[in-house]
Amino acid sequence: MDKLINSCLEGDPDAWDAFVERYAAVVYGAVRRVVLARVRKDPSVSIEDIAQDVFLRLLQNNMRALRSYDASRASLVTWLTIIARNVALDALRKKILPTVPVEADRDAAPEKSSPSPSATGNLPAGLLSPRQALVLRLLFDEQLEVAETARILGVAEQTVRSAKHKAMNKLRKHFGAEEN
Amino acid sequence: MSDPRQQNRLDRDLWRRFSDAAPKAKKPGEIDPNLLAAYLDGTASEKEGEEVEHAMLADPSVLDMVRELREIGAAAPVVVPETVKAQARALVPSEIAPRRKVFRGRWADAVQWLAAAAAILAVSAWGYWLGQNTSAMQTQTASLVPTSLSLEVEETNESAAIFDVNGGNGGGGVL
Numbered sequence: 296m297d298k299l300i301n302s303c304l305e306g307d308p309d310a311w312d313a314f315v316e317r318y319a320a321v322v323y324g325a326v327r328r329v330v331l332a333r334v335r336k337d338p339s340v341s342i343e344d345i346a347q348d349v350f351l352r353l354l355q356n357n358m359r360a361l362r363s364y365d366a367s368r369a370s371l372v373t374w375l376t377i378i379a380r381n382v383a384l385d386a387l388r389k390k391i392l393p394t395v396p397v398e399a400d401r402d403a404a405p406e407k408s409s410p411s412p413s414a415t416g417n418l419p420a421g422l423l424s425p426r427q428a429l430v431l432r433l434l435f436d437e438q439l440e441v442a443e444t445a446r447i448l449g450v451a452e453q454t455v456r457s458a459k460h461k462a463m464n465k466l467r468k469h470f471g472a473e474e475n
Numbered sequence: 476m477s478d479p480r481q482q483n484r485l486d487r488d489l490w491r492r493f494s495d496a497a498p499k500a501k502k503p504g505e506i507d508p509n510l511l512a513a514y515l516d517g518t519a520s521e522k523e524g525e526e527v528e529h530a531m532l533a534d535p536s537v538l539d540m541v542r543e544l545r546e547i548g549a550a551a552p553v554v555v556p557e558t559v560k561a562q563a564r565a566l567v568p569s570e571i572a573p574r575r576k577v578f579r580g581r582w583a584d585a586v587q588w589l590a591a592a593a594a595i596l597a598v599s600a601w602g603y604w605l606g607q608n609t610s611a612m613q614t615q616t617a618s619l620v621p622t623s624l625s626l627e628v629e630e631t632n633e634s635a636a637i638f639d640v641n642g643g644n645g646g647g648g649v650l
Contacts, residue, residue, distance in 0.1 A: 327553060376548060435490045
């Protein structure tokens with residue numbers, strides 16, 4: 296893997312051919328999914344063109360994007376998927392097409408500027424860890440099942456249940472102490 | 476035992492009290508793709524994972540991004556149109572000087588190393604030959620020197636050893 300990337304960065308045309316052959320499906324698949332999730336059927340939107348934009352982004356400025364990939368941290372497939380998604384979103388924004396938002400209600404809901412009267416004021420810093428708060432948000436606000444929450448966070452279902460259990464204990468303890 | 480649905484409602488209310496009271500975190504900047512990829516692959520450190528999850532908590536678009544990337548990762552492979560590959564292959568920019576290999580294939584590097592080694596050996600051999608012949612030339616040149624001068628040469632042992640008119644040290648090479 297590193298050898299192929301290094302050869303591409305040295306400008307080896309055979310290596311670039313091999314790179315395209317191996318990873319075109321990753322790029323094309325990611326772009327296709329991002330576009331179809333947002334755009335109604337429109338002949339002016341070309342998934343092929345946007346896929347080309349991804350490869351172009353990798354090569355531009357002396358392959359700056361490809362040089363930024365760190366093989367010691369994550370797989371190339373995952374990294375390419377992220378880049379492809381970013382490029383696809385940039386392309387869609389430039390076209391300023393009418394889109395169907397992935398989460399239609401998210402932007403419509405007004406942001407709460409002040410806590411509700413029933414909420415308590417001071418919360419101890421770090422009462423809940425980001426993981427615990429995220430679990431509760433996904434379970435209660437997004438109303439996801441434990442399995443779906445586990446999939447999003449990339450953890451086992453038992454980890455989600457455990458995080459929820461610990462978080463609720465902390466909240467009960469905190470708000471119970473306040474009420475007393 | 477309490478009704479699970481009622482318990483769930485109570486838990487949800489507690490969560491709402493917390494999230495209403497908690498200060499809104501600042502929206503994070505753009506997340507480094509390497510960090511995000513490590514998180515998605517499960518190879519991020521605990522601190523890095525917290526950083527990403529904090530961003531997911533602070534910015535709903537980051538949460539959406541992670542969800543979508545997970546879905547993309549889990550999706551079945553798609554068939555890529557051949558035109559996509561062909562156009563991508565043609566994208567190699569002209570400003571990147573391609574490494575023109577005389578030999579192609581897995582043995583290209585080995586062949587090039589052997590060629591370089593052979594060149595070094597050839598130069599060394601030529602230098603050795605040149606050195607040998609230079610000594611021989613000096614020997615023959617010394618024999619042409621008039622007697623009076625050669626006597627001066629013979630006065631020192633070292634000189635006599637080097638300029639041996641009888642063809643001793645120095646190899647006696649042929650011009």
